[in-house]
Amino acid sequence: MTDEMLQQWVERVSLQFFGRPFIHKATFNGRLKATGGRYFTKSHNIEISPHQLAAFGEEETEKIIKHELCHYHLHLMRRGYRHRDADFKLLLKQVGGSRYCRTLPEREERRRLPYKYKLVCRNCGMEYLRKRKVDPAKYVCGKCRGKLLIKSLDIPDRP
Ligand SMILES: [Zn+2]
Numbered sequence: 001m002t003d004e005m006l007q008q009w010v011e012r013v014s015l016q017f018f019g020r021p022f023i024h025k026a027t028f029n030g031r032l033k034a035t036g037g038r039y040f041t042k043s044h045n046i047e048i049s050p051h052q053l054a055a056f057g058e059e060e061t062e063k064i065i066k067h068e069l070c071h072y073h074l075h076l077m078r079r080g081y082r083h084r085d086a087d088f089k090l091l092l093k094q095v096g097g098s099r100y101c102r103t104l105p106e107r108e109e110r111r112r113l114p115y116k117y118k119l120v121c122r123n124c125g126m127e128y129l130r131k132r133k134v135d136p137a138k139y140v141c142g143k144c145r146g147k148l149l150i151k152s153l154d155i156p157d158r159p
């Protein structure tokens with residue numbers, strides 16, 4: 001799918017679900033990996049991740065487009081356009097947009113990794129779980145600022 005096709009798609013969704021035209025630019029951005037889309041408050045342009053389309057298909061991508069259009073129209077109408085705003089939440093529900101600028105699978109995968117290490121405070125004994133090995137010298141205890149040491153949790157990858 002080309003940027004031009006995306007532009008037409010966004011314009012169509014805008015008229016159909018919001019009853020207002022989308023008069024700015026919508027483009028694909030291959031560097032968008034963490035989120036499905038982005039809305040720029042300065043330029044009013046929208047970017048959509050092509051990975052989103054590849055991973056979830058057109059139906060899910062249209063929900064992302066609706067999500068970004070909620071930011072867009074509310075911002076232009078000078079209403080609450082941020083995720084936490086009641087205006088945003090209500091409009092998103094009305095048009096059936098995706099709840100979040102959806103996370104792509106690679107990111108979810110990373111989050112599901114088990115904890116393999118813990119940092120233990122030498123001073124107060126507070127423990128901090130870590131998924132990857134880190135250098136304990138680079139951190140201090142969040143509670144007492146004490147020095148930390150790292151311990152393996154010894155969880156085998158497969159039982
Ligand atoms: Zn958003």
Ligand SMILES: [Zn+2]
Nearest residue numbers: 121124141144
């Ligand atoms: Zn401590």
